[in-house]
Amino acid sequence: MIAEIGEIVAEKTYTLTRDSLVRYAGASGDFNPIHYRDDVAQSVGLPGVLAHGMLTMGFAIQPVADWIGDSGKILDYQVKFTRPVPVDAADGASVTVVAKVGALTDAEVRIDLTVTFSDQTVLGKAQALVSLA
C-alpha cells in the first residue's frame, strides 16, 4: 500500500450544494444560519452562505479513508481553517482534495492534505496520521 514520501495517494473533487450544507447541519447539529441563509450571512459581512468548516474537514479525509479502506486506522487528524468556502445557491462550490505522503515510519504514515477552492487553499496544516498496523 505504501510507496514513498511525496507520493500522491488520492485525489478527489467534491461538489457542494446548498443541499449538502443542510444535510450536514442536520447530521452534525450545527444549525448556525450562516450555513443556509444568505440574509444572515450578509448581515455579518459575509458574501453569502458558507460551507461549515467542519464539513470541509469531514470530506477532506474521505479520499484517505478510501485509500486505506478502514477509517478506524486514522489515529490523528488536524486542520487549520484558513479561508471560507462560499456555496453559490445555483452553482454550488467545487472543492479539490489532494492527499500526499508527508512522512513515513514502520508503524505510521502521515498524510498531508491540500484542499483548494477556486485555486486557493482553504485548510492549512491539514494532516492525518494513519496506522500501518
Place this chain on the structure above:
Amino acid sequence: MNPELQGRVFAPTAPYLVGREKIREFARAVFATSPVNLDPEAARSAGYADVVAPPTFPVVIQESTLAQLLAEPDGGIDFTRVVHGNQRFSYTRPIVAGDELTATLAVTDIKTLGGHSMVTAESTIADATGAHVVTAISTLVVRGDE
C-alpha cells in the same frame, strides 16, 4: 473573554449513545463511501463490533461541551463573534455504534493577539468503562471590537 477561564475543567456531559443510523447519516453528510462506515457486515469483517464513525464524528459530541463553554456565566464569550480556527481529533480507538460516550471539557489555553482572543477547548471523550476514546481539540477565535 475572561482570562480566568484558562485551566477550568467542566462537568462531564450526559452519556451519548452512538447509534448505527446516526453514524450512517453523518457518514453520508461527509461524503464517506467506506463500507466500514456504512455496512455493519463490512465493519464486522474488519474486526469492529458495528459500523465505525468517520474521523470527524466526535464533533457531534463536542458540540455539547462547546455549548457549556459559551454558556459559562463569567466566560464573556460572544457567540456571534466566534470563528473556528483549528480542529484536531486524537484517537486511542475509533468510535463504533453502541458506544456510550461522555465528554469532559477543559480550557487549556487562552491568548490575546491584537484585538482578538483565542481559546483552546479540549474535550476528552471516554467510553462507559471510563477508557479514553478520542480527544477533540478546538481553537476558537473571538473577534474583538471592529
